[in-house]
Amino acid sequence: MSVAKKRPSPVRSRLDIPSADLVVVKVGSSSITSVSGGIDSDAIKRLADNVAAAVKNGTKVVLVSSGAISAGLKPLGFDYRPGDLATQQAAASVGQGLLMAHYTGAFDSHGLTTSQVLLTAEDLIQRQQYANAFRALTKLLQLGVVPIVNENDTVATHEIRFGDNDRLAALVAHLVNADALVLLSDVDALYDGPPSEGAQRIPHVKSAKDLADVRIGSVGSAGVGTGGMVTKVQAATMASESGIPALITSTTNAGSALGGQDVGTWFDAYGKRRPLRHLWLAHLANTHGRLTLDAGAVRAVAKGKASLLAAGVREAHGAFEVGDPIELADMDGVVFARGFSSYSSDDIPEMLGLTSQQLREKFGTQFERPLVHVDDLVIMTNGVRKISAPKAAH
The missing domain is CATH 2.30.130.10 (PUA domain)
Incomplete structure (x- = not known):
């Protein structure tokens, strides 16, 4: 499939997302998997439909997808997310292939080819590995492929890992010089307090100072993710501090978000791009x-x-x-x-x-x-x- 080459233009607001040249989209485990039911094939199909529409409109997309560990729990007979690293690695090893099989089928129905890219923190902070990751992703995008990125949970260690894919997505956005970062989960926006208590949506964040008095929630009710809203805000802040605007919204709003509609919470880009290892050092390093x-x-x-x-x-x-x-x-x-x-x-x-x-x-x-x-x-x-x-x- 070929599309007309899009002329790059600055992405200054959510309205500019449809005209972006390159967007990194991250989807959380709770949006596409569950402990009891494994992979939600319908959810993956809907997400692929929305991403494919953006690609056909001329926007290159890198999809950062969680869910490998959650996808591997049911085949291994677990009804909960294990706490020890070795069992998580085993579940990820089983689940990653299953997850990619669903993505491959969903995107294939749109005539799009997908690829699997598994990264560790070292891949993005060591100069040679960083260069290799950049070259691989750049070539895949040039070939019209939709790269699907995940942390390499099978070999990652507690000592050096991203901790969650929200922050991995922020680093990947920096790596590929993305025009915007879209973070999708089961929550439609950042609120100024618990939504159950009548809190109001925060549509726009100009700088970190806007969040000083905001009560931010943790892991959602699904129980299969690792971050929650806290890590999404951290990832959005990482991106915006390094010159990349970000949007937080729900996976059900993916089409609206990629279409530039008024959904979610938009984070202005207010910083300058800096070396990727500096982002890791500031936000992720132990x-x-x-x-x-x-x-x-x-x-x-x-x-x-x-x-x-x-x-x-x-x-x-x-x-x-x-x-x-x-x-x-x-x-x-x-x-x-x-x-x-x-x-x-x-x-x-x-x-x-x-x-x-x-x-x-x-x-x-x-x-x-x-x-x-x-x-x-x-x-x-x-x-x-x-x-x-x-x-x-x-």
Whole structure:
């Protein structure tokens, strides 16, 4: 199938979605599966109908789909979502093939070819894997294929994983330079409180400040998902902070959303695109420790233009290796940045407070490099938070 090449244009509101060149659509487990019934083939068919209509209108679509674990529960005889990682991986291994079979059939009825793309967090933060993922998705889209992306749950570990496909979708949108991100679930929009209590739909979010007083719900009643509205808002914020607008709505509103109608909650794009590994570091990374900085170092690093030097660090906490993500905090314990450490926690205590010249004289030239390089730093733009300190490094 061929369509006229669409001239790219900025997507500034939901009205612009039908004219977008490339959109990432994410659908949650609760919309297409259930613990008791497995895969909902009718729901997948309706979703494929809506996505196919957008593709035939000239918009390329990457579909990020949850549901592999849920799809594998019934064939394995489970009536609940298991808590241990090994059983989840087994269910995902069984369910992923079943899920793709349904998607393949549903899109084939529209003359569209689908592909399976399974990603881990490392695929999007390591330079070579990132380049491979980008090339593969780009070529699939050029060939008119609808890529169906999921986290590779069969090999993912608790230590390094996305945690839910909402945030995976935000990273994929950044990876493929999408014009917009559409997050679909069983809730039609973000509300200013529990909908059951008469709350009102929030149609438009201009920045994270608009959400300061909003009560956001967690996992839905279906019990097969992992995120709920909290992770959808986090994903929408991740996208908007990196220059990609986002829309949160229900799967039943998928056609209306892709058609530019007034549904769901729209998040304006208000930030600049930044390296994908920085998005992962800011929003997804499990940090292994923390460095406490004096006031001068906080001021310098918080501007986002200076590396962290040992002279400005007063305390080190936690156990970490070279390259591990760590948090940076002020003397009050307020975390304001994250970064990849250039040293292990075993090396840092003896370096604290020393200038580059003192480090060179005491340990050699290999210790002149900063503790965290400016290129490996992200400033926490969603506000600071106080946390208890990990065990001190020594």
